[in-house]
Amino acid sequence: MKHETKKISKIVDEILTYFLFHFNARAEITITPEPERYRMQFRFSDVPITDEAYAALDQRLVVKRQPELEDYYWQLTGEIEDSNELMLVAMMCDSIEMRRDGNDITLNLVRSI
Numbered sequence: 421m422k423h424e425t426k427k428i429s430k431i432v433d434e435i436l437t438y439f440l441f442h443f444n445a446r447a448e449i450t451i452t453p454e455p456e457r458y459r460m461q462f463r464f465s466d467v468p469i470t471d472e473a474y475a476a477l478d479q480r481l482v483v484k485r486q487p488e489l490e491d492y493y494w495q496l497t498g499e500i501e502d503s504n505e506l507m508l509v510a511m512m513c514d515s516i517e518m519r520r521d522g523n524d525i526t527l528n529l530v531r532s533i
Contacts, residue, residue, distance in 0.1 A: 424458075424533050427512060427531070428451065428458050428460070428531065430512075431460065431509050431512055431513070431529065431531070432449060432451065432460060434505040434506065434508070434509050435460075435462055435506075435509060435527065435529075436449065436462070437505075438505065438506060439462075439464050439467065439525075443464070443466075443467045443468060443469060445464040445465060445466055445467045445525075446464065446465040446466055447462060447463070447464050447465075448462070448463040448465075449461070449462055449463075456532060456533060457514070457530055457531060457532045457533060458530070458531045458533065459528070459529070459530055460527075460528070460529040460530075460531070461526070461527070461528050461529075462525075462526065462527040462529075463524065463525075463526050464524065464525045464526075464527075465523070465524050466523050466524075467523050467524065467525050468523065469520075469523075469525070474520055474525075477506070477518070478518055480506045480507055480510070481506060481507075481509070481510045481516045481518060481527075482510065482516075483507050483510035483511050484511075509529075512531060513529045513530060513531050514530050514531060514532050515528075515529070515530045516528070516529050516530075517529075
């Protein structure tokens with residue numbers, strides 16, 4: 421269970437770091453542990469993102485979960501300021517839903533355990 425908690429923490433760290441680094445956005449984060457999964461919700465306010473950048477971000481998050489690669493890729497990435505970590509986040513989640521309402525973005529992630 422400790423290993424799973426670290427994965428959830430890493431996912432939260434990568435999403436939060438991305439939005440703070442690129443947009444200096446205000447953030448609200450809710451993590452809900454459930455018996456067979458974790459639900460993570462991020463609400464970012466005042467995100468100055470263009471339509472093109474939003475579409476590109478949405479595409480980076482459309483990756484099928486790949487459990488066999490999770491541990492290996494996290495070890496390789498380190499702390500680089502790149503959007504590749506978002507693809508790794510997508511590989512670690514069963515579903516990701518992103519919505520935009522003006523300058524606000526909501527992300528809902530689910531990770532089964």
